[in-house]
Amino acid sequence: MTDQKNSDQATSSEKPWGGRFSEPTDAFVERFTASVGFDQRLYHHDITGSIAHATMLAKVGVLTDEERDQIIEGLNGVKADIEAGRFNWSVSLEDVHMNIEAALTERIGITGKKLHTGRSRNDQVATDIRLYLRDEIDVITEELTRLQNGLLDLAEREADTIMPGFTHLQTAQPVTFGHHLLAWYEMLVRDGQRLQDCRKRVNIMPLGAAALAGTTYPIDRNLTAELLGFDRPTENSLDSVSDRDFAIEFCSFAALLMTHLSRFSEELVLWTSAQFDFIDLPDRFCTGSSIMPQKKNPDVPELVRGKTGRVNGHLISLLTLMKSQPLAYNKDNQEDKEPLFDTVDTVKGCLKAYADMIPAIRSKADNMRVAAKSGFSTATDLADYLVKKGVPFRDAHEIVGKSVAFGVAEGRDLSDMTLEELQQFSDFITEDVFDVLTLEGSVQARNHTGGTAPDQVRAAVARARAAAK
Numbered sequence: 001m002t003d004q005k006n007s008d009q010a011t012s013s014e015k016p017w018g019g020r021f022s023e024p025t026d027a028f029v030e031r032f033t034a035s036v037g038f039d040q041r042l043y044h045h046d047i048t049g050s051i052a053h054a055t056m057l058a059k060v061g062v063l064t065d066e067e068r069d070q071i072i073e074g075l076n077g078v079k080a081d082i083e084a085g086r087f088n089w090s091v092s093l094e095d096v097h098m099n100i101e102a103a104l105t106e107r108i109g110i111t112g113k114k115l116h117t118g119r120s121r122n123d124q125v126a127t128d129i130r131l132y133l134r135d136e137i138d139v140i141t142e143e144l145t146r147l148q149n150g151l152l153d154l155a156e157r158e159a160d161t162i163m164p165g166f167t168h169l170q171t172a173q174p175v176t177f178g179h180h181l182l183a184w185y186e187m188l189v190r191d192g193q194r195l196q197d198c199r200k201r202v203n204i205m206p207l208g209a210a211a212l213a214g215t216t217y218p219i220d221r222n223l224t225a226e227l228l229g230f231d232r233p234t235e236n237s238l239d240s241v242s243d244r245d246f247a248i249e250f251c252s253f254a255a256l257l258m259t260h261l262s263r264f265s266e267e268l269v270l271w272t273s274a275q276f277d278f279i280d281l282p283d284r285f286c287t288g289s290s291i292m293p294q295k296k297n298p299d300v301p302e303l304v305r306g307k308t309g310r311v312n313g314h315l316i317s318l319l320t321l322m323k324s325q326p327l328a329y330n331k332d333n334q335e336d337k338e339p340l341f342d343t344v345d346t347v348k349g350c351l352k353a354y355a356d357m358i359p360a361i362r363s364k365a366d367n368m369r370v371a372a373k374s375g376f377s378t379a380t381d382l383a384d385y386l387v388k389k390g391v392p393f394r395d396a397h398e399i400v401g402k403s404v405a406f407g408v409a410e411g412r413d414l415s416d417m418t419l420e421e422l423q424q425f426s427d428f429i430t431e432d433v434f435d436v437l438t439l440e441g442s443v444q445a446r447n448h449t450g451g452t453a454p455d456q457v458r459a460a461v462a463r464a465r466a467a468a469k
Helices: 027-033 036-059 065-083 096-114 121-157 177-202 221-228 237-242 245-272 299-322 331-360 365-373 379-388 393-410 419-423 431-437 439-445 454-468
Strands: 162-167 170-176
Touching: 036 065, 036 096, 036 121, 036 221, 036 331, 065 096, 096 121, 121 177, 121 237, 121 245, 121 331, 121 454, 162 177, 162 365, 162 439, 170 177, 170 365, 170 439, 177 245, 177 454, 245 299, 245 331, 299 331, 365 439, 379 393, 379 431, 379 439, 419 431, 431 439
Parallel strands: none
Antiparallel strands: 162 170
């Protein structure tokens, strides 16, 4: 194999498309327009697509069986060189496709030049990206499932742990920690559904659309789709090569997923602070300070929260990339890969970090309970109690408001007041009021599907596990 690494500029005749050109590409333009620096990660999918294409061409008689076998053997040899680190990627050959084709031709001779019959780099790259993204979606699905299972296990373990529920970051009502964790789980379920829905549209094959109009060769696109595991070939050649909505849809999923992980992260950061002190994260998921020896910083959730911005940016980048493109393929679309690749890498990394970290969380139940008892979190329970005694809700609301004002002045929670103190606000209050003013009574009272009662948390975990089978 010749040394391609040091080739800065190729003459027009050295380019696979150079027959029409009378002078070589400017050296800067060559570097500026090349994509091989980042699209080489598609090598596996490019070779997989080429093997299927060659197999189909032999089936329809465009290639002989001997030529097909030469091409497949040569492509596998190129793949082995790449994976062994023996392959020299050349900027002068522009991209992953031309680098592999040139290496194939050098390895097997003129037969290598026949591989590109009946296709274009336009449908080739669209196919490669779909193959790549399909594989990455499957990897992401596994990590997402692992995180979901970790949340279910933790929720079941914490089904009876009481903590304050918040609105406006103010204490609202008592909930169980397990119930709170299941709220995160429900977000991830929807994320998983969006991802699987996206995969359906990714798994459609553009190969055979050629440059934009299809090909005059008697290709069998259904066979190629079957060989590559696609559900079917695309229906329109112009659309096949020019749109990247499947990549945008994936990035939209990713932005929503990262938004959810960012919300989780914000709560974990708050809960590990000295001001909340609700949970403990193991040391392996935290870092220290170079100057303050007492610090234990929740760097994993902080970094996940920060990475949300870059994923959101990639979504906007791809939307902007496509917004003014006429049909069919344009060079603009070279800019689709780096945002997509980075989105995939970021999502996989964040999911792995969270799937590893969530099962290791330990709650500080006593601190959660103290916090739940402050802030008059059972005030709504007292209002409901009065309504059940026949008091109109608006009157009950006013009665409880006055009771809370008294508690604020006295520095005591509703459950710490005497019956006589509570009865000064309403004669409807009797001894049984203390059954609803306890934290346990509050959460147990919400014993319905979707409620925070411990039995409902365990039932929800069981339903989730059954649905995932």
